[in-house]
Amino acid sequence: MNTGIRGRRRTAAVIATAGALALSVLNAPAAQAQDTGIVVTDLVINNGKPVVVGTSRVVEPSFTFDMTLPPGYDTNHPLRYDAQPFLYQRSVLSPEVQLSLRTCYEVSLKKAHCEGTLSIDPDPSQGQIVSNRDATKWKIGVALALFKANGEVVQEFETRPGGVSLRRAAKLTVADVTPEPVAKGKKVTVVGKLTRANWSTHKNGPYAGSSVSLQFRAKGASTFKTLKKVTTNSAGALRTQVTASTDGFFRWVYYGNTTTGTATSGQDYIDVR
Template identity: 30%
Template sequence: MHRRMPVASVMAAVAIGITVAPAAHAEGRGDIRVVKTVVNGGNSVIVGVKAPKQFPITMTIKDNSGVKGVTDVSAFTTKGGHGPVDHLGTTCRKTSSTTSVCTATMRIDPTWIDDYGRGNEGWDANAVAGTWQVNATVKANDSSYWISDRIALFKVKRAATLTTDATPEPVRKGGTLTVTGKLSRANWTDLKYHAFTKQVVKLQYKKPGGRYSTVKTATTDGKGHLRATVKATASGSWRWAFLGTTTTMKVVATGDAVTVK
């Protein structure tokens, strides 16, 4: 099931965009082809719980007679085929007599994700996160056309938040510093952030003017909380860093500067 929702009832999205993917089940007439596709500049589409997310799908299209335009662009999950995303329009720029670069603007509104599948048995709005594909129909000046399936794969990910708090501040040299935090991620069913449990997160440290490096790791508990203790040897900043998953964005907390006396 994949359909384009009307603008008023669309949802919004947020790991990696894969710029080129082989077209599958393509059909049409003539030699017009989409030769390259880049989604969101090659980045994942990250979706939170409030603001709609717009992202571009940029297609390089070639035909001997020149490119007339794009008549349809759709994006949807490779798992289940759901596509709670709206195609707002496409603009094309001619780069040669045979080639044009066309950019489709897409939008996902998180407030519509749950409504999109409501009524379907077993529907889980959060299952929309993961790998998506792009389909497009393109036309040439000589009336050739091509319906291209899976011209690109990209990731739609749930937004995440991460905090850091190091205590005591200041701390005596050689004393014990406790660094806590919490990892949460967007839930598209109730539009709130919930604890992200059983996730490995890196504890990082840097001296003033230096770069962060990983000191140790910790795993979030049943409430998304993190806790680690370290020996205080020098002043600097501490932070937690989460590498992300296939469905949840990478997030790094703001560093907490601690003075060692």
């Protein structure tokens, strides 16, 4: 038996469509929820970072966890047990964010290491993200099941401390600089626009009143430096003036907040003569 990290024996590979769990743990016909004896440890979702979601693209945050099996169960029989993490807001029995893909590897006869992804689809028909109120910290749960030889299913739903923050995706247009070229010591105007996902309309909309950093990287330099902070107007527009001193690249950077992800614009090169 191989119990190392490299060359580990796969015990189970589970693929599910968005919103439906492959082994139907959440819908298994158990008479009563019971203690399965399965112990899930070291559960980490999206590497502990917030999950940023836009208006159309399906996002699949990663997860990893270790699973220890109860007496009478071992990794030689992976179809007799199951463990699936999920995210929910309202009821642990009706999670909005469920499994997309999962693979488990044998660590020992009684322990497996599992990794995979969840599925978050902003399409309103999926019922996962329905309004901007969903940009908050979501609760974490784990669905556990044992499949007995007599056909009985023992099922358990665990809640976990902490949570996972879902944030609205932000976008910045290229930092457009005029005039170009420009004489050294003269003023240039830099414009741009900040938008973010509106989960109520499922379109991107202007993000007003937000502080955005204007940054510059001199030609030949490796890092950007912040020149100033500019606040977006009611249309999400950015506009400011700076003095041209040397050739280089301008960009906008938005650092995000508790409801909105970060964003970095494309760069615009300025030729100073």
